[in-house]
Amino acid sequence: MQSSSTLFPVALLSAERRGDLSEDVYRIKAGNSPDRTVELALTRLGMADQTEVRGIPVILLHGSFSNRRFWYSPRGIGLGAQLARAGFDVWIAEMRGHGLSPRNRDYRNNRVADYARYDLPVIGAFVREKSGRAAHWVGHSLGGTTLAAALGGQYLDADLVASAAFFGTQVSRTYWPLKVPPVEWGGRLLLKRFVQISGARFKRGPEDEPIGLALESMRWFGLFGRFGDKERDWWAGLADVSVPVLAVAAAGDQQDPVWACRKLFEQVGSEAKQFVRLGREEGFDNFGHVDMLVSKSAQVQVWPLVERWLRNPLEPLFEGVAPSVSPTPGYR
Numbered sequence: 001m002q003s004s005s006t007l008f009p010v011a012l013l014s015a016e017r018r019g020d021l022s023e024d025v026y027r028i029k030a031g032n033s034p035d036r037t038v039e040l041a042l043t044r045l046g047m048a049d050q051t052e053v054r055g056i057p058v059i060l061l062h063g064s065f066s067n068r069r070f071w072y073s074p075r076g077i078g079l080g081a082q083l084a085r086a087g088f089d090v091w092i093a094e095m096r097g098h099g100l101s102p103r104n105r106d107y108r109n110n111r112v113a114d115y116a117r118y119d120l121p122v123i124g125a126f127v128r129e130k131s132g133r134a135a136h137w138v139g140h141s142l143g144g145t146t147l148a149a150a151l152g153g154q155y156l157d158a159d160l161v162a163s164a165a166f167f168g169t170q171v172s173r174t175y176w177p178l179k180v181p182p183v184e185w186g187g188r189l190l191l192k193r194f195v196q197i198s199g200a201r202f203k204r205g206p207e208d209e210p211i212g213l214a215l216e217s218m219r220w221f222g223l224f225g226r227f228g229d230k231e232r233d234w235w236a237g238l239a240d241v242s243v244p245v246l247a248v249a250a251a252g253d254q255q256d257p258v259w260a261c262r263k264l265f266e267q268v269g270s271e272a273k274q275f276v277r278l279g280r281e282e283g284f285d286n287f288g289h290v291d292m293l294v295s296k297s298a299q300v301q302v303w304p305l306v307e308r309w310l311r312n313p314l315e316p317l318f319e320g321v322a323p324s325v326s327p328t329p330g331y332r
Contacts, residue, residue: 005126008032013041013100019076021084022048025100028126033118034106040119041100042126043068043092045084054089056162057131058310059123063141063168064213065205067099068092070140070294079293082303088310089131093123095146098207108195110210112142113229116149124160134162136310140293141256142213144169148264151241152227152234158243163313165246165306168253168289170260171220171227171235191215235267244272244313248302250287251279272314278302 004010008030015024024044031038046054060080062070071080071092084090096110096119097103104110127135139147144166150156151164191214199205219225227235245268249261258277265275278287278301285297292298305317 005129007125007129008122010126017048020048021076021081022046022050026126027100028122030118030122032122033114035104035114037105038096038119039102039104040096040123041068041094042123043072043094043100044130045072045080045090045092047084054131055087056310057089057091057127057133057135058083059091059093059127059135059137061093061120061137061139061143061147062095062098063139063143064209065199065207066140067207068094069099069206079298079303079306082299083307083310086307091123091127091135093119095119097210108210109212111212111216112146112149113216115146116153116234117155120146120150121155121157121160124156128160134160136163136165136313137161138165138167138306138310139169140167141169141289145171148238149227149234151243152237153229153232154237154240161243163244163246163310164241165248165309166261166264167248167293168250168256168261169247170249170256170264172260172263173221173257187218191218238264238267239269241268241270243270245270246274246276246309246313246317248276248278248292248305250289250292251277251281251284252286252288253292255289274309274317276305276317 004012004026008028011027013025013027022045026042026044028040028042060071062068072078080090080092094101095115097107124135137147147164148166148169148171151161191211194211196208196210197214199207199209220227226233247261247265249256249258251258262275265273278284278292280286284301287298292302308317
C-alpha cells in the first residue's frame, strides 16, 4: 500500500462520510522511537461536501483514560465536530494504545516523555505536510501536559506550532505523601507489579493507561522531582515558549485546580498569552474537569471562546484585556 506521506509510512485506514462530516483515519508508523512498533491513529474531520481548500489546521489532544471520542462522538457531536463545521481543518490524535492506536510492544512503559519527544513531532509534521501550514494545538488534561512537555523540551519545531491552548492542565498540585522517600519507593514497587490502570474499573474513562505514566508522575511529584526527564527540564523550558498561549481552568475542577493551572500559565514565557477561569464569578457555569469541554453548557459558553481564539490568538478574548494579562483580575 502506498504511503499517504513522503515523510514516513502512513496508511489511510478509512475515508467515510459521517452525516455532514467527512472522516479520514490515518495510522502513522514513523519508527522514530526506541519502540519501533508504535503506531499512531490520527482522524481528520472536514465537511463532507467541501470542495474548497480546508481552513486553519487544529490538532486536538485528549486527556487520560480517553480517546478521540472526547472531541467527536459517533453522533457527530463535540468540539472537534463543531470546529470542522466552522471551517477548521480538524485533526484528532490518539495516543499509544488509545482508541484506534494499537498497543505498542513496550506499552506498559509508555510515558509523557515518549509522547512529547517522539509522537507529537511526528503528528505535527504530518499535519503540516497535509495542510501546508503550522497547526494550532489544543490539549485537555494529560493532553495539555504532553503538549507542555513537548514545548518545554523544545521537541516541537517552531514551524509546527501556530499556538497552544491548555484546558485543565497543571503539574504543580502537591501530593505530600510522595515527598516522603519510603512512601514513594513503596508506591513504585507496588505499581511495578501492574501493566496498566483500568479506566473502566476506576470509573475514569473508556481507556486504560500504562503504568509507566503513573511511575513517571510519581517521580515528578517526589521530594526532588521536576517536570522533565533525565535530559531536559521541561518546566524551565516553558519560559522560552514564544507562541501565543491560552490557558483555561475550571472553578469546579478538583483534579486540576485553578491555582495550579495558573502556575503553569505564568511559567510560559510568551508575551501573547491569556488565562480564562470558568466560574460563576466570570459569568460561566461552575464547570468541572470534563464538562468544561463536554457538556451542553460548554457548547454555548466555552466552544465559541475556543473558536475565537483559534481564528486570532493575538486578539483578546475579553474586551479591554491585553493578551498577556489574565481576563480574571479578581483571581486570588
